Amino acid sequence: xxxxxxxxxxxxxxxxxxxxxxxxxxxxxxxxxxxxxxxxxxxxxxxxxxxxxxxxxxxxxxxxxxxxxxxxxxxxxxxxxxxxxxxxxxxxxxxxxxxxxx
Amino acid sequence: xxxxxxxxxxxxxxxxxxxxxxxxxxxxxxxxxxxxxxxxxxxxxxxxxxxxxxxxxxxxxxxxxxxxxxxxxxxxxxxxxxxxxxxxxxxxxxxxxxxxxxxxxxxxxxxxxxxxxxxxxxxxxxxxxxxxxxxxxxxxxxxxxxxxxxxxxxxxxxxxxxxxxxxxxxxxxxxxxxxxxxxxxxxxxxxxxxxxxxxxxxxxxxxxxxxxxxxxxxxxxxxxxxxxx
Numbered sequence: 447x448x449x450x451x452x453x454x455x456x457x458x459x460x461x462x463x464x465x466x467x468x469x470x471x472x473x474x475x476x477x478x479x480x481x482x483x484x485x486x487x488x489x490x491x492x493x494x495x496x497x498x499x500x501x502x503x504x505x506x507x508x509x510x511x512x513x514x515x516x517x518x519x520x521x522x523x524x525x526x527x528x529x530x531x532x533x534x535x536x537x538x539x540x541x542x543x544x545x546x547x548x
Numbered sequence: 549x550x551x552x553x554x555x556x557x558x559x560x561x562x563x564x565x566x567x568x569x570x571x572x573x574x575x576x577x578x579x580x581x582x583x584x585x586x587x588x589x590x591x592x593x594x595x596x597x598x599x600x601x602x603x604x605x606x607x608x609x610x611x612x613x614x615x616x617x618x619x620x621x622x623x624x625x626x627x628x629x630x631x632x633x634x635x636x637x638x639x640x641x642x643x644x645x646x647x648x649x650x651x652x653x654x655x656x657x658x659x660x661x662x663x664x665x666x667x668x669x670x671x672x673x674x675x676x677x678x679x680x681x682x683x684x685x686x687x688x689x690x691x692x693x694x695x696x697x698x699x700x701x702x703x704x705x706x707x708x709x710x711x712x713x714x715x716x717x718x719x720x721x722x723x724x725x726x727x728x729x730x731x732x733x734x735x736x737x738x739x740x741x742x743x744x745x746x747x748x749x750x751x752x753x754x755x756x757x758x759x760x761x762x763x764x765x766x767x768x769x770x771x772x773x774x775x776x777x
Contacts, residue, residue, distance in 0.1 A: 449551060450551045450552055450643055453551065453552070454552065454596060454597060457594070457596070458595070458596040460593060461593040461594065461595055461596070461723075461727070464591065464593040465593070465726075468591075468730070468765060469765055472764070472765050472768070524764050525764075527764045528764040528765065531763060531764060531765070
């Protein structure tokens with residue numbers, strides 16, 4: 447690999463590592479897990495269900511208005527998209543690290 | 549500084565010595581390197597550069613003291629002039645090539661334009677007037693370089709990303725816009741971003757928002773920047 451190409455790839459790797467940190471930090475802005483709906487005595491209640499280590503936890507949200515449910519669903523969908531983009535960044539980091547070791 | 553940056557410096561030095569830097573606007577992915585000197589922010593990480601160095605000629609008839617010959621200047625640096633079938637000349641070395649572009653406005657044709665005062669031919673391209681109309685000077689490695697304002701650059705990248713047919717190029721445009729907008733923090737820069745966004749056509753605004761939506765992080769950053777306080 448030429449020195450020029452290696453230099454460019456190393457810079458790209460640094461950019462991706464910084465991007466990974468930024469995306470991981472952003473993930474914290476979103477609610478954990480997914481929205482769980484339960485019906486009790488004819489009334490619908492919502493929980494956030496997520497994994498913490500080996501345990502599955504459920505955070506009680508209570509009865510939610512339609513717009514609040516939509517807002518949670520939108521946030522969880524966006525988190526999924528961000529997770530996908532983060533995975534792509536991580537994949538590119540692995541690829542570049544492997545390439546630069548050669 | 550890496551080898552490619554050394555090459556860029558030698559181009560800037562030669563153009564500067566001939567009094568041409570103020571008449572040319574550095575655009576394309578190399579601007580991202582120059583923006584490091586503007587932002588001075590450790591969170592700023594420029595995206596991968598291409599091997600082409602693009603210069604925009606903001607005015608079709610630049611007022612230049614005496615006739616210059618850019619071809620000769622670049623040939624003296626070891627670049628070979630290459631003519632395309634439509635007369636566009638670009639300058640090549642194994643590591644880099646240099647291209648000159650013009651903003652294409654309204655019904656102007658795509659025909660290559662001769663700029664006699666610079667001794668070169670430039671290619672008109674759409675969406676470059678946003679860059680040409682919003683320029684700043686940044687001191688980079690001792691050279692006063694004219695570049696588009698980062699706010700204009702990011703918006704232009706998002707506009708052209710929506711028009712790209714090649715997805716990799718579209719992603720690269722978004723990478724650049726994301727890198728710039730993430731560190732756009734100065735009040736005056738944010739105000740300019742808002743003003744420029746408002747001045748875009750409805751179609752261009754849609755293109756900006758649609759491109760940003762492809763990245764959750766960028767989408768959030770842009771929304772916050774465009775929000776009125």
